[in-house]
Each structure stands twice: as structure tokens, then as C-alpha cells.
Amino acid sequence: xxxxxxxxxxxxxxxxxxxxxxxxxxxxxxxxxxxxxxxxxxxxxxxxxxxxxxxxxxxxxxxxxxxxxxxxxxxxxxxxxxxxxxxxxxxxxxxxxxxxxxxxxxxxxxxxxxxxxxxxxxxxx
Numbered sequence: 001x002x003x004x005x006x007x008x009x010x011x012x013x014x015x016x017x018x019x020x021x022x023x024x025x026x027x028x029x030x031x032x033x034x035x036x037x038x039x040x041x042x043x044x045x046x047x048x049x050x051x052x053x054x055x056x057x058x059x060x061x062x063x064x065x066x067x068x069x070x071x072x073x074x075x076x077x078x079x080x081x082x083x084x085x086x087x088x089x090x091x092x093x094x095x096x097x098x099x100x101x102x103x104x105x106x107x108x109x110x111x112x113x114x115x116x117x118x119x120x121x122x123x124x125x
Contacts, residue, residue, distance in 0.1 A: 009119030022095030
């Protein structure tokens, strides 16, 4: 049982940067975390994930080199730094936590059991 709250979304121009935050409460110990996004008319897609320790990360090809996922030292906050934003990055971004504790991570939506409410990111051209 983990509660997740995203923040930091907003409107930016193409080429700009934005940082999303995900605050976790409840029991999140040893869970890996991830970010997904859903654009209008499209299904939810994987963006990035990070292990509990922060030592392992994974990114969708579409954001690799532009986005960085990280954890705060207390492990209860996950950040997504988004640089060089493109209009195609426009979506509702969701934070998610894994269903079970594990030292690794997954990019599969089914492996995540807790979800935030989402935060809107809009990138204008």
C-alpha cells in the first residue's frame, strides 16, 4: 500500500526543461519506481524506471539522453528531469511503484501496482 503524488507538471516551450517529482507515502521500502505517460488518444507508455537503491535505471528510447530519473537520499521522492522537451512529450505523466520488493526493476506496466494521479506536461512548439 503506497500512495504516490506527482507534481511539477506545466506548460513549457519546445527545447525547455521541466522536473517532475513523485512523493511516496506508506510502505515503499525496496520497491522500484517508474514513470509512465499517456498522451491523448494513445495508450499509457513506459518512460523511465529506477531501482530501490538508485543504482539501476532504464529509459524508453524516445526519452533516452534527454530525461533523467533519480531518487532523493531518503528514497521517498523520485524525480524525473526532462530536458530538450519536444511537443511529442506532451502527456499526463504518472508515477508508479512496483508490486513487490526487488533489487532490480521492470519497464512492464503490469509489474507496477501503485499509481499516482498524474500530472499534465504540455510542450508547445
